Amino acid sequence: MRTHDLVSRLAHELAPIERDAISKRLNRALLLGMAGGTMLLVVVFGVSSSMPEQMLSSRFWIRLAFPLVVIAAALQLVQRLARPGASVKFAWLITLLPIAAMMLGALGFILATPAEFRLNLVPSGTMWGTTIANTILLSLPSLIAMIQAMRRLAPTRLALSGAGAGLLAGAQGVLIYALYCPSMPVPYWGILHVLAIFMTTAIGAALGPGYLRW
Secondary structure: OOHHHHHHHHHOOOOOOOOOHHHHHHHHHHHHHHHHHHHHHHHHOOOOOOHHHHOOOHHHHHHHHHHHHHHHHHHHHHHHHOOOOOOOHHHHHHHHHHHHHHHHHHHHHHHHOOHHHHHHHOOOHHHHHHHHHHHHHHHHHHHHHHHHHHHOOOOOOHHHHHHHHHHHHHHHHHHHHOOOOOOOOHHHHHHHHHHHHHHHHHHHHHHHHHHOOO
């Protein structure tokens, strides 16, 4: 085939790209993942019977604020990762900032507690596994939806793109799991939920090079 014919065929019936196509596609994936995770929560765990009482406490809304902030920042990060050549250093910084603040807050809370009571603020062995595993499970619909959406875009840094999708999905899993897990001290959910987000980030980074390849 001659070059002129190839160019003509490629240019045939071109249609304009939808405005804000990347953000719209990722927002749809975000909503789809949230819906899937919430349905999974209801089917597997149900909703906590103490939820009405928890909603009246400020601790519950503070616990929701953390994943919501991370989701908002991670969505901007993923949008940049989906564009070839877009700078992501500042987006990573903004995304990791609330996570670092949560870790420092949990550490400060522990250090401010009298030494004889500090062990009560550290999660037990069974709670480590249960909380992290449940959060990762509830993040899987979001991870699948987000990676599937990114696959149809143009990510070039595949491991980083997968990590960004995993981080966003992990924050969604934390948000959804907050509707089930009981009220806990700040270090409990601060440490466990941050670890769950890091694990979903690692899962996304591992999936990215294979699944996001063009």
